Amino acid sequence: MSSFARVWRAVPTLLRIGVAETVAYRAEFLVWILTSTMPLIMLGLWTSVASEAPFRTFSSSRFVAYYLSVLIVRHLTSNWVAWQLSEEIRLGVLSMRLLRPIHPFFSYAATHIAALPFRSLIALPLTFILLISSGASALSTDPLQLALLLPSLFFAWLITFGILFALGCTSFWFTQMFGLFNFYFGVWSLFSGYLLPIALLPSWIGRIAEYSPFYAMLGAPIELMTESLTPHQLGVLFARQALWAVAAVATAFWVWRAGVRRFEAVGG
Amino acid sequence: MIHAKELTKHFKVHRRPPGFASALKSLVHRKYEVVKAVDGVTFKIERGERVGFLGPNGAGKTTTLKVLSGLLHPTSGEVDVAGHVPFRREPALLGKITLVMGQKSQLIWDLPPAETYAMNRAIFDVPQAEFDKTLAELTDLLELAPLLDKPTRQLSLGERMKCELAAALLHRPLTLFLDEPTIGLDVAMQVAIRDFVRNYNHRHEATVLLTSHYMDDVVALCPRIIVIDQGKLIHDGDLRKLIKTMDPDKRVSFTLGDHVTEADVGKLGAVLAQEGKRMTIRIPESDLADAVSHLLGTLKVVDLAIEDPPLEDVLRVMFGKSKNHTNGAS
Numbered sequence: 001m002s003s004f005a006r007v008w009r010a011v012p013t014l015l016r017i018g019v020a021e022t023v024a025y026r027a028e029f030l031v032w033i034l035t036s037t038m039p040l041i042m043l044g045l046w047t048s049v050a051s052e053a054p055f056r057t058f059s060s061s062r063f064v065a066y067y068l069s070v071l072i073v074r075h076l077t078s079n080w081v082a083w084q085l086s087e088e089i090r091l092g093v094l095s096m097r098l099l100r101p102i103h104p105f106f107s108y109a110a111t112h113i114a115a116l117p118f119r120s121l122i123a124l125p126l127t128f129i130l131l132i133s134s135g136a137s138a139l140s141t142d143p144l145q146l147a148l149l150l151p152s153l154f155f156a157w158l159i160t161f162g163i164l165f166a167l168g169c170t171s172f173w174f175t176q177m178f179g180l181f182n183f184y185f186g187v188w189s190l191f192s193g194y195l196l197p198i199a200l201l202p203s204w205i206g207r208i209a210e211y212s213p214f215y216a217m218l219g220a221p222i223e224l225m226t227e228s229l230t231p232h233q234l235g236v237l238f239a240r241q242a243l244w245a246v247a248a249v250a251t252a253f254w255v256w257r258a259g260v261r262r263f264e265a266v267g268g
Numbered sequence: 269m270i271h272a273k274e275l276t277k278h279f280k281v282h283r284r285p286p287g288f289a290s291a292l293k294s295l296v297h298r299k300y301e302v303v304k305a306v307d308g309v310t311f312k313i314e315r316g317e318r319v320g321f322l323g324p325n326g327a328g329k330t331t332t333l334k335v336l337s338g339l340l341h342p343t344s345g346e347v348d349v350a351g352h353v354p355f356r357r358e359p360a361l362l363g364k365i366t367l368v369m370g371q372k373s374q375l376i377w378d379l380p381p382a383e384t385y386a387m388n389r390a391i392f393d394v395p396q397a398e399f400d401k402t403l404a405e406l407t408d409l410l411e412l413a414p415l416l417d418k419p420t421r422q423l424s425l426g427e428r429m430k431c432e433l434a435a436a437l438l439h440r441p442l443t444l445f446l447d448e449p450t451i452g453l454d455v456a457m458q459v460a461i462r463d464f465v466r467n468y469n470h471r472h473e474a475t476v477l478l479t480s481h482y483m484d485d486v487v488a489l490c491p492r493i494i495v496i497d498q499g500k501l502i503h504d505g506d507l508r509k510l511i512k513t514m515d516p517d518k519r520v521s522f523t524l525g526d527h528v529t530e531a532d533v534g535k536l537g538a539v540l541a542q543e544g545k546r547m548t549i550r551i552p553e554s555d556l557a558d559a560v561s562h563l564l565g566t567l568k569v570v571d572l573a574i575e576d577p578p579l580e581d582v583l584r585v586m587f588g589k590s591k592n593h594t595n596g597a598s
Contacts, residue, residue, distance in 0.1 A: 006359060006393055013390035017376065017383055024378040024419075095339050096374035099367055100391050101359035107391075261355075264279065265339040267372055 018114025043067035065135030069222045079112040085168025092266035152221040155241035162248025172259030193219035213244040270313040275345035277306040305331040307499035318476040320490030328499040337367040366441040370448030375420040381431040382416040392439035406434040425452030446478045483579040515577040521548040522569040
């Protein structure tokens with residue numbers, strides 16, 4: 001049986017196990033889904049700034065729409081595979097994953113996909129209500145854009161997962177990657193539009209951001225939700241996301257292949 | 269079949285003394301040392317063999333098992349397991365082997381073992397009927413029924429080990445790498461596991477490579493042993509022959525009768541142990557027949573038993589020689 005066929009057949013069970021793992025600790029799970037408050041802090045800050053008059057092109061309701069979209073996309077695309085992989089490498093726990101005839105990329109991916117609906121259980125309905133009540137006027141109503149949101153979120157998830165998987169693999173060299181992750185998070189926060197809409201950054205930073213993988217991870221789906229795009233702009237947005245998805249997954253596999261040779265399988 | 273040829277595995281280890289100053293110093297200047305965990309080991313194991321892999325702590329046993337099961341890339345040398353190069357971890361190989369590590373869990377920590385079993389069934393693509401049959405058999409043998417729905421983290425070491433063994437065998441591997449598989453188990457369960465491994469070996473013609481600090485495991489299961497010390501192979505061969513070569517004398521244990529003195533017995537051989545009237549003496553094999561006849565006929569001792577020297581004693585002598593040889597050479 002080919003590796004892909006094996007993965008495909010194992011997916012339903014892996015997803016079911018992933019769900020069971022997600023809900024194993026109910027209190028921790030509840031706290032987790034109520035976190036990710038940074039967009040809400042930024043929302044409070046910027047709506048206050050724009051309460052009297054729009055800040056550049058951003059009115060108060062546009063800020064609401066923007067930051068609540070950030071919250072939704074972040075909830076649906078973020079994951080902790082970098083920490084998980086890093087700890088498993090450092091403690092040697094990865095050994096047991098390596099003995100299974102399925103690439104760890106897929107087993108980790110199944111765990112994280114399985115967690116998605118639960119992580120969004122509270123945050124998403126709440127955000128939707130806020131979005132519709134406070135930021136609806138700044139949302140896109142174009143049916144094509146809304147239809148393309150799902151594939152865009154899929155690409156965003158894949159790029160995020162691929163990059164964080166590769167980042168976790170750096171523990172094969174450094175044992176721990178938290179310093180590197182903090183640096184990554186800073187760069188990502190700026191270029192993805194997590195902290196500020198790209199339109200509010202200096203134009204040269206904005207241009208770099210648009211070509212970066214970080215924007216494809218967060219800014220692109222937000223653009224679909226909050227902007228009115230031409231067919232050409234939509235094509236460019238998807239082409240960039242698709243290219244970055246291929247690059248992120250290829251990088252993840254490449255870094256894994258190079259790093260796993262150095263695995264020391266400590267303990268035992 | 270397993271074949272290792274001139275296998276080496278070296279690790280680069282950072283060393284520093286304890287203390288704040290040395291911690292700061294290590295930020296700018298680190299001392300590394302290359303540890304030769306496995307150093308030019310060669311052996312061949314045929315399908316269906318049960319082999320004990322022995323050596324003192326840090327000898328390189330577990331490292332060798334990790335290389336053979338594909339967890340570690342060897343520094344140099346060649347390894348072949350069932351026609352595959354292990355570190356490539358091809359699914360065809362991983363479906364044929366298993367590694368049980370007493371100190372590492374393959375069970376999902378937060379979930380009951382039954383969930384790990386279900387996951388392994390899916391990943392190893394075991395047909396449901398075969399899975400059900402194997403699990404029922406393992407559940408019965410290892411008394412797993414009350415443990416299957418308890419979270420792994422709440423199991424005792426012994427309970428976990430039983431569940432680990434079941435998880436490792438559900439896909440019916442043909443090569444078993446067992447690293448301390450009876451650790452934490454009570455004596456009755458140790459015996460049950462040994463019987464199970466022996467039966468599994470017979471039924472599936474499975475190859476077994478076992479490390480254990482319980483010499484009873486090795487004596488009961490492994491006709492052949494490979495001994496390594498400081499990463500180097502120092503013996504590969506029949507267990508009985510090794511014992512006979514290293515220490516040909518027999519241990520004779522018996523209980524003294526009322527009017528027999530220790531002095532009467534002491535003439536027959538060196539007294540190794542005495543507890544009340546129970547004694548163990550060491551007798552050269554050539555004198556055994558006469559000695560036993562004298563003990564039973566003249567001295568009228570009771571409960572007489574003749575045994576080979578304990579494997580622990582043989583190994584202690586062996587590792588001592590290996591160390592002296594290394595010190596002499598260095």
